[in-house]
Amino acid sequence: MFTLVNLDTSPPESLKSQVLQMVVDYFSDISPVPLTPSNPLYQLYQYVIGFEVHLYLQGMDSAVDSSARLILALDDEDPSQVLGFALYLPSQDDAEACTLAYMAVAASHRRRGIARALLQRVTLHRPHVELACVASKVPAFEAMGFQVLAAQGPQVLLNTRDHRSDGMVAVQDLAPIYQSKEVRQIHAYLVKQHGQKAMREAENKRDRLLDQLAYQAQVLVKERFPTIH
Numbered sequence: 001m002f003t004l005v006n007l008d009t010s011p012p013e014s015l016k017s018q019v020l021q022m023v024v025d026y027f028s029d030i031s032p033v034p035l036t037p038s039n040p041l042y043q044l045y046q047y048v049i050g051f052e053v054h055l056y057l058q059g060m061d062s063a064v065d066s067s068a069r070l071i072l073a074l075d076d077e078d079p080s081q082v083l084g085f086a087l088y089l090p091s092q093d094d095a096e097a098c099t100l101a102y103m104a105v106a107a108s109h110r111r112r113g114i115a116r117a118l119l120q121r122v123t124l125h126r127p128h129v130e131l132a133c134v135a136s137k138v139p140a141f142e143a144m145g146f147q148v149l150a151a152q153g154p155q156v157l158l159n160t161r162d163h164r165s166d167g168m169v170a171v172q173d174l175a176p177i178y179q180s181k182e183v184r185q186i187h188a189y190l191v192k193q194h195g196q197k198a199m200r201e202a203e204n205k206r207d208r209l210l211d212q213l214a215y216q217a218q219v220l221v222k223e224r225f226p227t228i229h
Helices: 013-025 042-059 114-125 135-142 181-194 196-224
Strands: 002-007 069-075 082-090 097-105 128-133 147-152 155-159
Touching: 002 114, 013 042, 013 069, 013 082, 013 097, 042 082, 042 097, 042 181, 069 114, 082 114, 097 114, 114 128, 128 135, 135 147, 135 155, 135 196, 147 196, 155 196, 181 196
Parallel strands: 097 128
Antiparallel strands: 002 069, 069 082, 082 097, 128 155, 147 155
């Protein structure tokens, strides 16, 4: 069994490191650019998403009301172990709304109701929840009460209601991360390891994957709304 814990300040380092490890381990499951380890760009995007979540967790210690919130599922028998987490971003000007940024459950504890419990806890605090995921994951969220709203690039936009909130959400700006010295160093290392040609092909594979996911998202939305053109 598990216990849910709500946090509005950054978690202790031992729990934070487990959350960040889950983000890295389940990168392909939760990233909007779900590359597989076979793509040489995998490590770069893995670093970016890990750093993004790190910044969200770090920002929880600020006095800003719109900073991220975290819900952890902890092991009942060993509360020092994180079994899952949901990181959500409250709307700045809609007290009922939020965006689910990332959610993951340890592979060893899936299909035990943890994801559903995490989402239910999020909706308890902010009932108007929005999230985006790839088309293949939509049925799982629909089973948990979410409705398809629209295609959004390579993802499908879902919501607990039949419309989006008008409220603003403070999302992390990824541009400084991609332009950082660390990302440039990782890219240079990957070029040295794989070569320029392989890296160009990796970028092409990434673009083809995103195009394929965008097409799947559009097809799914048309299936849900066949009368809308």
